[in-house]
Amino acid sequence: MTKSIVLVSGGMDSLVTAAIAHSESKSSEHLYFLHMNYGQKTESKELWCFHKIADHYQVLSDHRKIVDISFLKEIGGSSLTDSKMQVSDFKGESTAIPTSYVPFRNTIIISLAVAWAEVVGAVRIYIGAVHEDSSGYPDCRPSYYKAMNKLIHEGTKATSIHVVTPVIHLSKDKIIQQGVDLHAPFEYTWSCYKAEDAACGVCDSCALRLRAFARLGMTDPIKYRS
Amino acid sequence: MTKSIVLVSGGMDSLVTAAIAHSESKSSEHLYFLHMNYGQKTESKELWCFHKIADHYQVLSDHRKIVDISFLKEIGGSSLTDSKMQVSDFKGESTAIPTSYVPFRNTIIISLAVAWAEVVGAVRIYIGAVHEDSSGYPDCRPSYYKAMNKLIHEGTKATSIHVVTPVIHLSKDKIIQQGVDLHAPFEYTWSCYKAEDAACGVCDSCALRLRAFARLGMTDPIKYRS
Numbered sequence: 001m002t003k004s005i006v007l008v009s010g011g012m013d014s015l016v017t018a019a020i021a022h023s024e025s026k027s028s029e030h031l032y033f034l035h036m037n038y039g040q041k042t043e044s045k046e047l048w049c050f051h052k053i054a055d056h057y058q059v060l061s062d063h064r065k066i067v068d069i070s071f072l073k074e075i076g077g078s079s080l081t082d083s084k085m086q087v088s089d090f091k092g093e094s095t096a097i098p099t100s101y102v103p104f105r106n107t108i109i110i111s112l113a114v115a116w117a118e119v120v121g122a123v124r125i126y127i128g129a130v131h132e133d134s135s136g137y138p139d140c141r142p143s144y145y146k147a148m149n150k151l152i153h154e155g156t157k158a159t160s161i162h163v164v165t166p167v168i169h170l171s172k173d174k175i176i177q178q179g180v181d182l183h184a185p186f187e188y189t190w191s192c193y194k195a196e197d198a199a200c201g202v203c204d205s206c207a208l209r210l211r212a213f214a215r216l217g218m219t220d221p222i223k224y225r226s
Numbered sequence: 227m228t229k230s231i232v233l234v235s236g237g238m239d240s241l242v243t244a245a246i247a248h249s250e251s252k253s254s255e256h257l258y259f260l261h262m263n264y265g266q267k268t269e270s271k272e273l274w275c276f277h278k279i280a281d282h283y284q285v286l287s288d289h290r291k292i293v294d295i296s297f298l299k300e301i302g303g304s305s306l307t308d309s310k311m312q313v314s315d316f317k318g319e320s321t322a323i324p325t326s327y328v329p330f331r332n333t334i335i336i337s338l339a340v341a342w343a344e345v346v347g348a349v350r351i352y353i354g355a356v357h358e359d360s361s362g363y364p365d366c367r368p369s370y371y372k373a374m375n376k377l378i379h380e381g382t383k384a385t386s387i388h389v390v391t392p393v394i395h396l397s398k399d400k401i402i403q404q405g406v407d408l409h410a411p412f413e414y415t416w417s418c419y420k421a422e423d424a425a426c427g428v429c430d431s432c433a434l435r436l437r438a439f440a441r442l443g444m445t446d447p448i449k450y451r452s
Contacts, residue, residue: 065300071293075341103344107337107381111330115301118329139381147377154373155333155365 003122005032005113010049012189012209013128013167016179018053020166021126023182028058032065032122036109039070045196052188075103097147106139107148110163114152117161125163132171142168172212180218187221198223231258231339236275238415238435239354239393242405244279244291246392247352249408254284258291258348262335265296271422278414281419295339301329333374340378343387351389351411356411358397368394398438406444413447 006021008014008075018033025031037043047066054064106129112224129140138144142165167175179186191209192199199206201224204221213220234240234246244259246441251257261276273292280290284364332355339351354365364370368391375388405412417435418425425432427450439446 060402067297067300069297071295071338072341074291074293075338075345103341103383104337104378104381105341107377108334108341111333111337112297112301115298115329115334138383141380144377145246145379147373147380151333151370151373151377152330154367154370155330157329157364 001026001030002124003030003032003043003120004126005034005117005120005122005129006126007109007113007127008033008035008050010035010046010053010055010188010190011128011205012179012186012191013130013175015049015053015128015186015189016175016182017126017128017167018057019179019182019184021124022057029060029063031057031059032063032116033057033059034113034116035064035066037066037068037070037159038105038143039073041194042190042192042196046188049188049190053185056185056188056208069108069112072105072108083214104139106137106144110148114156114161118156123160123162125161127163127165129165129168130170130172130175131168140168172208173215176212176216176218181207189222195225198225200225227252227256228350229256229258229346229351230352231260231343231346231348232263232352233335233339233354234259234276234279235262235354236279236414236416237354237431238398238405238412239401240376241275241279241354241357241412241415242401242408243352243354243393244283245405245408245410247350247416248283255286255289257283257285258342258346259283259285260339260342261290262293262338263292263294263296264331265299266417267420268418268422271416274418275414279411282411282414291342295334295338298331330365332363334368340382340387342449344382349386349388351387353389353391355391356395356396356398356401357394365422366394381440392422398434399441402438402442402444406442415448421451424451426451 004021004025006018008018021031024029029034033050033054035047037047110125110127117125131140131142134186145163145165152161152163170178193203193205194200199222201210208219230247230251232244234244247257248254259276259280261273263273269308336351336353343351353447355371357366357368371389371394373393378387396404417431419429419431420426427436434444
């Protein structure tokens with residue numbers, strides 16, 4: 001009867017992670033979904049996706065939590081939250097850290113999930129971090145999660161809490177394939193950093209998504225600007 | 227020309243930590259003070275202390291940041307933020323974790339400091355964590371900070387950022403003595419968990435503070451209920 005928290009941003013990686021968490025849980029009643037509003041440009045679309053995904057997996061309404069971390073805007077330093085910085089278009093694979101990086105964001109998010117896990121008695125925290133998607137975020141590396149689990153062990157009362165990263169070693173196409181196998185509803189995901197009505201198709205995130213669907217010979221079910 | 231962030235709650239440990247950071251900095255211009263409002267009962271008094279301490283050390287106004295993390299209230303699980311839980315009175319030394327514990331609070335706070343450090347180019351993050359004060363918080367142990375620094379190293383672009391804990395091995399009396407040596411203004415500190423007009427003198431935090439001043443044969447400069 002292990003309770004699990006799933007970090008659900010509304011992107012594809014989080015959807016497939018939620019699908020895996022659901023498949024590994026005995027009941028929807030053991031699932032808790034956590035969503036962060038950090039003042040990103042496409043938040044209202046992502047929140048819509050969050051609730052649609054939660055509905056799909058029958059997550060109870062009081063097991064859904066949206067935390068406002070929009071104070072990250074005040075800290076600045078990222079094109080996703082700082083309106084003065086421009087979101088960069090996709091310019092091919094790169095090992096450089098993109099301007100959409102929010103400093104130490106995953107640590108902030110996971111810390112909040114750990115706090116909630118202590119309160120509700122959850123043991124597993126699922127996050128859809130991906131190492132091999134060329135994004136270059138330092139907090140998506142397996143060594144980071146190893147260090148995070150060590151920190152949780154040192155810093156909590158309930159030392160069995162740990163972060164699990166079921167898609168960390170998968171490519172974007174493999175993630176989509178796993179989602180398809182689990183009948184995950186991709187129509188309830190959003191990846192575009194720029195727009196909410198129809199995805200722009202040109203930002204880093206759209207480019208990676210479109211390429212992955214193309215490689216699988218599939219059509220992405222969301223709407224793009226024509 | 228190393229920039230430093232100091233976590234200044236307004237308590238004595240943070241004051242003395244700020245005094246040490248000031249003494250280790252070449253100029254007040256390299257100091258950045260960060261304060262968290264997490265919806266605690268005595269926040270307005272603590273914020274007053276924060277600004278008085280910052281004034282004392284001539285910290286520039288745009289080097290002061292107050293972050294509202296009152297969403298921790300929603301997560302609950304602590305008597306400091308949950309109005310339904312009662313703050314416990316001091317019942318002597320104990321190794322049990324007190325009810326004033328906010329789950330994983332220090333990790334949340336330090337994560338935000340790391341994000342700000344990346345943006346302003348600070349290298350050191352000073353925190354007044356104390357191991358030997360009988361509080362029993364798991365995130366005040368030296369092993370926790372070792373794990374935290376490992377995590378920062380793994381999770382940031384600027385891997386020279388690290389947390390320093392200059393009072394972690396000191397007893398409360400030694401902390402006060404070091405503050406006295408550095409002419410730290412104890413009149414601008416607050417420890418009471420219960421009241422803001424005059425300290426209650428009976429909560430865990432007041433009891434530890436009063437005992438330390440008594441051991442040093444000193445009078446605490448703040449006002450207590452008679």
